[in-house]
Amino acid sequence: MTGSLRKAMLAGAVLALTAGALIGLPGASQAAGTGPCDVYGAAGTPCVAAHSTTRALYGAYNGPLYQVRRASDGATTNIGVLAAGGFANAAAQDSFCYGTTCVMSVIYDQSPRHNDLTPAPPGGVGGQDNPVPADALPVTAGGHTVYGASFSPIMGYRDNSTSGVATGSQPEGMYMVTSGTHYNNRCCFDYGNAETNNLDNGNGRMDALYFGTLCWFSPCNGSGPWVMADLENGLFQSAAGGSTNASYTGDRNAFVTATLKNNGTNFFALKSGNAQSGGLATRYAGALPTSRPGYSPMQKEGAIILGIGGDNSNTAIGSFFEGVMTSGLPSDAAENAVQANVVAVGYGGPSPVAAGTLNPGSTISLRATTACCTTRYVRHQNDGAVTSVVSSSSSALDKADASWIVRRGLANPSCVSFESRNYPGDFLRHFNYQVYRQPMDGSAIFRADATFCPQAGRSGTGTSFASYNFPTRFLRHYDNTLYIASNGGPNAFDSTASWAADVSWVVGSPWTP
Numbered sequence: 001m002t003g004s005l006r007k008a009m010l011a012g013a014v015l016a017l018t019a020g021a022l023i024g025l026p027g028a029s030q031a032a033g034t035g036p037c038d039v040y041g042a043a044g045t046p047c048v049a050a051h052s053t054t055r056a057l058y059g060a061y062n063g064p065l066y067q068v069r070r071a072s073d074g075a076t077t078n079i080g081v082l083a084a085g086g087f088a089n090a091a092a093q094d095s096f097c098y099g100t101t102c103v104m105s106v107i108y109d110q111s112p113r114h115n116d117l118t119p120a121p122p123g124g125v126g127g128q129d130n131p132v133p134a135d136a137l138p139v140t141a142g143g144h145t146v147y148g149a150s151f152s153p154i155m156g157y158r159d160n161s162t163s164g165v166a167t168g169s170q171p172e173g174m175y176m177v178t179s180g181t182h183y184n185n186r187c188c189f190d191y192g193n194a195e196t197n198n199l200d201n202g203n204g205r206m207d208a209l210y211f212g213t214l215c216w217f218s219p220c221n222g223s224g225p226w227v228m229a230d231l232e233n234g235l236f237q238s239a240a241g242g243s244t245n246a247s248y249t250g251d252r253n254a255f256v257t258a259t260l261k262n263n264g265t266n267f268f269a270l271k272s273g274n275a276q277s278g279g280l281a282t283r284y285a286g287a288l289p290t291s292r293p294g295y296s297p298m299q300k301e302g303a304i305i306l307g308i309g310g311d312n313s314n315t316a317i318g319s320f321f322e323g324v325m326t327s328g329l330p331s332d333a334a335e336n337a338v339q340a341n342v343v344a345v346g347y348g349g350p351s352p353v354a355a356g357t358l359n360p361g362s363t364i365s366l367r368a369t370t371a372c373c374t375t376r377y378v379r380h381q382n383d384g385a386v387t388s389v390v391s392s393s394s395s396a397l398d399k400a401d402a403s404w405i406v407r408r409g410l411a412n413p414s415c416v417s418f419e420s421r422n423y424p425g426d427f428l429r430h431f432n433y434q435v436y437r438q439p440m441d442g443s444a445i446f447r448a449d450a451t452f453c454p455q456a457g458r459s460g461t462g463t464s465f466a467s468y469n470f471p472t473r474f475l476r477h478y479d480n481t482l483y484i485a486s487n488g489g490p491n492a493f494d495s496t497a498s499w500a501a502d503v504s505w506v507v508g509s510p511w512t513p
């Protein structure tokens, strides 16, 4: 059955479910078994999209949350919930992906509209997007370990053939739970309504939540990251573009709820708050932009994007745990009740990890042990990986360049990968045996090139890191440049002289925690 046929057949069911929500399900109060979409439905603004990799967004939902595809054989399986209305069955993913790696190949729409998200096609900007790694963002929800979706550049999802999503000047609302610890200033970490042809079709063709530090219009107050409305050709914090709210300096909580609603003709509102406690603060509520043409009324096209801009601009990073889009303009009461519902999830973790260890989540430094070089540390410089002398009097930039976040191995969770401390989403990877700092593009080759398997230091000191896909080659400094080197071989950097010391490193506290 085609996606559109499936959507058409389900249209009747949508009406029935909406009516059921209005008359038969709990209202906006926090009842057990109530999800955000029950809240919105009971308020007369039903969900037309409900995406989450962590939990059911309806109290009765018992279907798949997302699909994973594993690298070893290309097989796929759906990850569902532990119980109706409950949390993601992460153990099913762990079991299916054991010994290999998985990506989230589909993020299902839990609403009866079936507006499922798949990796976004090429657009006006940027080529085909990759799916996110399935296990890159372990967190807890309701005390269960679940996986959020962690976006690096060149990762994003889209549905250009939706059902029920607002078009033209129809009203709509949306929220997402994201993170105030993983963002950048590139375009555009969005969730919401966009063009159906992957191109920038002009002002007012989009209505999406943006989260990050791309300050499109001045002023942006504080250092962000901020919630903004991507209305196409601009990230708006007000009708004027820039912020009119001096007290809004950004949301840096580990979990952030962000909301946007737009009546399509003359009003939009942005709110945000801590997804772990408290309520939402209104960051802007007022007119749509009028000094620029095209936004009032809106000209929405009704596609859904996640992690990218409307024209597929795909250099942003971010985290996504859950989000929905509604038909109709949600009331403030409904938005407040949804925030209470999110807080009740109890998002948390991952558990704090001590710095200076090889446990995933730890931030570290890597110091050379060869006699020549014991004050030198692995750092990135001009996109390459080198060793430099770093000390307490080094600049903040040098210290950050020499600090790395340990991640589960991108190609094998028993090994490790090293994410740049000051270039989130960039990892150490080898290419032609030399090591560079590059954005993680999600490809199998990148994941393999960026995975290193620790073992006792080959010199008897510290730790050595075998390349995952060239296991006889180890992370080595040679002439202060990083390679994966074998103990003897055709290249100068394979020299046997001081090889064992050059491939042995001290894992220590980070220069930039």
Ligand code: AHR
Residues within 6 Å of the ligand: 187, 188, 199, 200, 230, 231, 232, 233, 234, 235, 308, 309, 310, 311, 312, 313
């Ligand atoms: O509006 C900001 C961005 O501008 C949109 O997401 C994209 O389509 C365009 O490049």
